[in-house]
Amino acid sequence: MTEKIKHHLSDDLLIAYSAGLLNEAFSLMVATHVSLCDTCRAQLESFDAVGGAILEGDGLPDVPHVAMSPDAIEAIFATIDLAPAQETRAARRKDDVFPAPLQDYVGGDLASVKWRPVGMGLKQAILPTAKGATARLLYIPAGAAVPDHSHNGTELTMVLKGAFSDEYDSFGPGDVETADQDVTHTPVADISEDCICLAVTDAPLKFKGIIPRMLQPFLRI
Amino acid sequence: MLNAREHNSESNALRVPVPIPAFRVVQPLPVGNRALKRTNASSAPKTDPEAPDWVMLIGRIRDHQDRAAFARVFEHFAPRVKAFLMKSGADATLAEECAQDVMTTLWRKAHMFDPSRASVATWIFTIARNRRIDMLRRQRRPEPEDLTWGPEAEPAQEDVLSLQQESEKLRQAITDLPETQKELIERAYFGDLSHSEIAAETGLPLGTIKSRIRLALDRLRHAMK
Structure with missing residues (x-):
């Protein structure tokens, strides 16, 4: 799948994730996409290399009094002796829809x-992330449309299953659509299959129709 | 020297356009400096004869639970991790505690380190960065899926060597940056800048590193099939 992805994350996002500056919801988007996309993984790991170079560079030793406490290493060995094993995240099963970082938030795969x-056949599930941005899963029945909307901030939508198209382009599994203030769009799920997406926003969407706008406070979208 | 954006052209053409951050205006380096850099880049990186082989030491920790190897890694990196955390706003006590956590994680996750995709410094940076988010923001830090080497597949030595060399070149390139740019990048990675203020427009040789990592990923995917 990884080679078929044609809509990637921006360098700005990857740099911010690498530097540890992104909020939790957007970090979840980056981690989920990178799990599926080798292009963005390589890009991200090259930005991580900048962090490594800084850790190795000459900008750090000028911090005074950074010597570790004299018994630090003994304390570490004591910790290691107490609990030597380290559990690793179980590998994703082949037919799972959600990459591991998303499963961590859902508590399992699609069935969980x-x-x-949220009306018109659409369903959503808000994921538990820190304030400042929202992450949610969207379920768009085959052929259905998400109401016309524009955005106050940035909205990233990544396809996990199925596909959707809007006025601008079409998006399949792993593809990320980036929409900001200037974009008003009506995403429509492809007719062949229900579409499941991960969407993150750093500001509530602005819906054009009156009914969705009235619902908005209740739907938290 | 190519800049990061040129290296990305194959994927950027398909991307949603990203506004170019404001501080892209970069003073050209003096010609002499440039020529010098090009010479450096084309020759093998200078390796400090005193510098330990970090990759080998991590391997000893992984395979033999070698505490002497760990002590050498600790001696070099733990104070740097502590300084990094203090630059990010932690006080000395918290930074000490977290640096110990980071080094404990290094011991426990030594089997996860892939030297064909990261230098030891880069790997430690990512552990420290994640710990920092945990510590200062009290937020979860979603991480991508791990790609682990299968029981038979080991990273090819040539991939390891070239990635480690490219990482050294990158370190040198950052050291050689004009002071203002260097400070901007450092502040970003210390968590001290909003991300709209960061850019990769500094002419750092990231493209080669990206290609190396990409190659390693391709081989890994192939090995996992």
Whole structure:
């Protein structure tokens, strides 16, 4: 799948993730996409290399009094002796829809999602992330449309299953659509299959229709 | 020297356009400096004869639980991790505690280190960065899936060597940056800048590193099939 992805994350996002500056919801998007996309993984790891170079560079030793405490290494060995084993995250099963970072938030794969209907056949599930941005899963029935909306901030939508198209382009599994203030769009799921997406926003969407706008405070979208 | 954006052209053409951050205006380096850099880049990186082989030491920790090897890694990196955390706003006590956590994680996750995709410094940086988010923001830090080497597959020595060499070149390139740019990048990675203020427009040789990592990923994917 990884070679078919044609809509990637921006360098700005990857740099911010690498430097540890992104909020939790957007970090979840980056981690989920990178799990599927070798292009962005390589790009991200090259930005990590900048962090490594800084850790190795001459900008750090000028911090005074950074010597570790004299018994630090003994303390570490004591910790290691107490609990030598380290559990690793179980590998994702082949037919899972969600990459591991997303499964961590859902508590399992697709079957574990607690969907809530939001009207017109659409369903969503808000994921537990820190304030400042929202992450949610979207379920768009085959052929259905998400109401016309524009955005106050940035919205990233990544396809996990199925596909959707809007006025600008089409998006398949792993593809990320980036929409900001200037974009008003009506994403429509492909007719062949229900579409499941991860969407993150750093500001509530602005819906054009009156009904979705009235619902917005309740739907938290 | 190519800049990061040129290296990305194959993927950028398909990307949603990203506004170019504001401080892209970069003074050209003096000609002499440039010529010098090019010479450096084309020759093998100078390796400090005193500098330990970090990759080998991590291997000894992984394979033999070698505490002497760990002590050498600790001696060099733990104070740097502590300084990094203090630059990020932690006080000395918290930074000490977290640096110890980071070094403990290094011991426990030594089997996860892939030297064909990262230098030891880069790997430690990512552990420290994650710990920092945990510590200062009290937020979870979603991480991509790990790609682990299968029981038979080991990274090819040539991949390891070239990645480690490229990392050294990158370190040198950052050291050689004009002071203002260097400070900007450092502040970003210390967590001291909003991300709209960061750019990769500093002419750092990231493209080669990216290609190396990409190659390693391709081989890994191939080995996992």
